[in-house]
Amino acid sequence: MMSLHDSWLMARQSRRQQQCQRCHEVDQLLQSIQAERQHRATQLQADLALFREQLAHDGQVRRSTLQHDRALMQATLQTWLQEQRDRRQAQAYELAQNLNEFVLSLQDQTADFLAMAACDRQIMATHLTNKLHTFHQTLQAEGMAAKQTRQAELAEMSALVQDSLAMNSQVRWQTQAETAQGLAEFVQALRTEVATYLETQAIARQQQATILQQNLAHGRSQRLLGMQQLAHQWRRDRSARQAEHRQLQQTVWGRTQTTGLGAAPISNAQPSRAKPVATGSKPAPAKPVAAKPVTIKPAPAKPSLKPLPKPAAPTSKPALAAAPIAVSQRLPLVAMEPAKPATVPHEQDVFTYLHQTHGSRLTQIESALGINRFQAVDALRSLIKKGMITQRDRVYHVQEQLVHS
Numbered sequence: 001m002m003s004l005h006d007s008w009l010m011a012r013q014s015r016r017q018q019q020c021q022r023c024h025e026v027d028q029l030l031q032s033i034q035a036e037r038q039h040r041a042t043q044l045q046a047d048l049a050l051f052r053e054q055l056a057h058d059g060q061v062r063r064s065t066l067q068h069d070r071a072l073m074q075a076t077l078q079t080w081l082q083e084q085r086d087r088r089q090a091q092a093y094e095l096a097q098n099l100n101e102f103v104l105s106l107q108d109q110t111a112d113f114l115a116m117a118a119c120d121r122q123i124m125a126t127h128l129t130n131k132l133h134t135f136h137q138t139l140q141a142e143g144m145a146a147k148q149t150r151q152a153e154l155a156e157m158s159a160l161v162q163d164s165l166a167m168n169s170q171v172r173w174q175t176q177a178e179t180a181q182g183l184a185e186f187v188q189a190l191r192t193e194v195a196t197y198l199e200t201q202a203i204a205r206q207q208q209a210t211i212l213q214q215n216l217a218h219g220r221s222q223r224l225l226g227m228q229q230l231a232h233q234w235r236r237d238r239s240a241r242q243a244e245h246r247q248l249q250q251t252v253w254g255r256t257q258t259t260g261l262g263a264a265p266i267s268n269a270q271p272s273r274a275k276p277v278a279t280g281s282k283p284a285p286a287k288p289v290a291a292k293p294v295t296i297k298p299a300p301a302k303p304s305l306k307p308l309p310k311p312a313a314p315t316s317k318p319a320l321a322a323a324p325i326a327v328s329q330r331l332p333l334v335a336m337e338p339a340k341p342a343t344v345p346h347e348q349d350v351f352t353y354l355h356q357t358h359g360s361r362l363t364q365i366e367s368a369l370g371i372n373r374f375q376a377v378d379a380l381r382s383l384i385k386k387g388m389i390t391q392r393d394r395v396y397h398v399q400e401q402l403v404h405s
C-alpha cells in the first residue's frame with residue numbers, strides 16, 4: 001500500500017514535466033507571433049510614406065487656390081465699405097437737422113406747461129389750508145367730548161372690579177380651607193395603605209429569600225456532581241482522540257515518526273497526570289448553606305429627603321461550602337469561590353435607599369443622599385453590572401429575586 005507522501009512525490013514529478021512541455025509550446029507560439037507582427041509593421045510603413053506624399057501635393061494646390069480667392073475678396077470688400085461710408089454721412093447730416101428742430105419745439109412746450117402747473121399749485125394750496133383749519137377745530141371738539149366719556153366709564157369699571165375682587169377673595173379662602181381638609185384626610189389614608197402594603201411585601205420577600213437560598217444550595221451540589229462526571233467523560237474522550245491521531249499519522253506518513261520533506265517530528269509523549277486515588281468512590285456532595293432570614297423594615301409613613309444612614313456591616317459572612325475533590329478528579333476550574341468585586345463609594349447607601357423607596361429616579365437619589373451626579377451614576381452602574389438593580393423608564397428598581405447575604 002503506497003502512502004500519501006510517496007503518491008504526492010510522484011504527482012509532483014508529473015506536474016514538473018507537464019510544465020516544461022507547456023513552456024516549450026509557448027516559446028514557439030511567441031516566435032511565430034513576432035514574425036507576423038514584423039511583416040505587418042513593414043507593410044504599414046510603406047503605405048504611410050505613400051499617403052504622406054499625396055497629402056503634401058494636395059496641400060500645395062489648396063494653398064494656391066486660397067491665396068487667389070483672398071485677393072479677390074479683399075478688392076470687393078474695399079468697394080462695398082466705401083459705398084457704405086458715403087451713405088452713412090448723408091443720413092447723419094439729415095438726422096442732425098431734424099434733431100435741432102425737435103429740441104426747439106420741446107423747449108417751447110415745456111415752458112408753457114411749467115407756467116400752467118405753478119398757477120394750479122397755488123390755487124390747490126390755498127384751498128387745502130382752509131380745509132385743514134376747519135378739520136383741526138372739529139377734531140379738538142370731538143376729542144374733549146370723548147375724554148369726558150372715557151373718564152366716566154373708567155370710574156364705573158373701577159367700582160365693579162373692586163366688588164368682584166372682594167367676592168373672589170371670599171370664595172378663594174373658602175375653597176382653600178375645604179381643599180386643605182380633604183388633602184389632609186387623603187394623606188392620612190394613603191399613609192395607612194402604604195404602611196400596610198410595605199409590611200405585606202416585607203413578609204413575602206423574606207419567605208421568597210428563604211426558599212431561594214435553599215434552592216441555590218441544592219443546585220450548587222448538583223452542579224458539582226455534574227462537573228465531576230464531565231471530567232471523567234473528558235478523560236475518556238481524550239484517550240480515544242489520541243488513539244485516532246496515532247492511526248491517522250500511520251495512514252498519512254507511512255510510519256509513526258518522520259523527518260522528511262513536508263513533515264514535522266511528532267512526539268508521543270503525553271503530559272504526566274496524577275493517578276487516581278480512588279476510582280470507585282464518588283465525591284461527597286456539597287452541604288447546603290443555611291439561609292439566614294432577611295428582615296426588611298417597612299418605609300416610614302412620612303418620607304423625608306434627608307440622607308439615609310449607612311447600614312451596619314455584617315459581623316460574619318457565610319462561607320461557601322465546597323465538597324472535597326479527589327486528585328484524579330481535578331477540574332479545569334481553578335477557584336470555586338468567585339472573587340469579591342471592588343466596592344464603589346456610596347454603593348451600599350444607594351442600594352439601601354432604592355430598597356426602601358421601591359424605585360427612584362436619579363435626581364431623587366442625589367437629593368436624598370446628598371451626593372453629586374458622578375457619584376450617583378458610578379454607584380448605579382456598579383449595581384447594574386452586579387445584577388442587583390435594574391432600570392425601567394429612567395426609574396431604578398431593586399431586583400425582586402435578589403438574595404441578600
